[in-house]
Amino acid sequence: MDSTEKKRNFSRKREAILKAVRSTKCHPTAEWVYRTLKPDYPDLSLGTVYRNLAQFKNDGTIVSVGTINGQERYDGNVTPHTHFVCSSCGAVIDIPGRLIDEAQVEKTAEEMHLRVDSWDVLMHGICAKCLHGK
Amino acid sequence: MDSTEKKRNFSRKREAILKAVRSTKCHPTAEWVYRTLKPDYPDLSLGTVYRNLAQFKNDGTIVSVGTINGQERYDGNVTPHTHFVCSSCGAVIDIPGRLIDEAQVEKTAEEMHLRVDSWDVLMHGICAKCLHGK
């Protein structure tokens, strides 16, 4: 591998954390990542998970869905898309399709002298499972 | 219904809290409400502010913009609208205009067997003040 280019921002655990977030659609919390990885990395600590998630988020490697029921939820899918949050069970579900008029966002941004870097749509309601009668 | 029509959900302090949230565009935190009201209500307690904000939110009297920098932000304007969050200073700014295709939301909801109660759009970026160089 290129040894010069890549900084030392590598470690087995960090890699595992990123992989865990990327390989699920559940939009996990730090706690979830910790519990998921713990069996394979018995000496993993929660602090490390928090540290790395924060770093990934900072780097734009992952994104935050927001804080739901007091816990921050992450998403390894950085493609802009909509999220649905179930008010009953707290599940976060990806919604395909673009609901936003991007041109209008840019127009608005210009009018209001804002620099818009990103945006996201959050829908609230009851998911199929909870509706069905859980 | 009987004569209990008017519920007893009234109190001077509760009224003041609601009024405070409604009379500002800053999308305040519980802390802000507390500090704003404290001079006029010297024996107001932070717990009361939290309790009442939670109740208002539950009743749909106010809405939550979400948790920004670890603090929940409220909005007395329950008309659906977009919010812009400044990544630099944390300011929350109202964005007029409807950016979402409501018909498409309903179509998506039906397809995915979800009951969508509400949705909101959160834009992220740098506000005019911070861009200007504050």
Added chain:
DNA sequence: CTCCGTGCAAATACTTTGCAAAGCG
């Protein structure tokens, strides 16, 4: 040897809650 990444535990930051006292119809 020099750094970076980490475990661990203590520290923070916000929010919630239990309970007795106070308020209002």
Added chain:
DNA sequence: CGCTTTGCAAAGTATTTGCACGGAG
């Protein structure tokens, strides 16, 4: 009176941070 609302402080929960150690170059 009976039920609601509150102050206060303690408890709770999620997240961050200080520090010394361990491993890779």
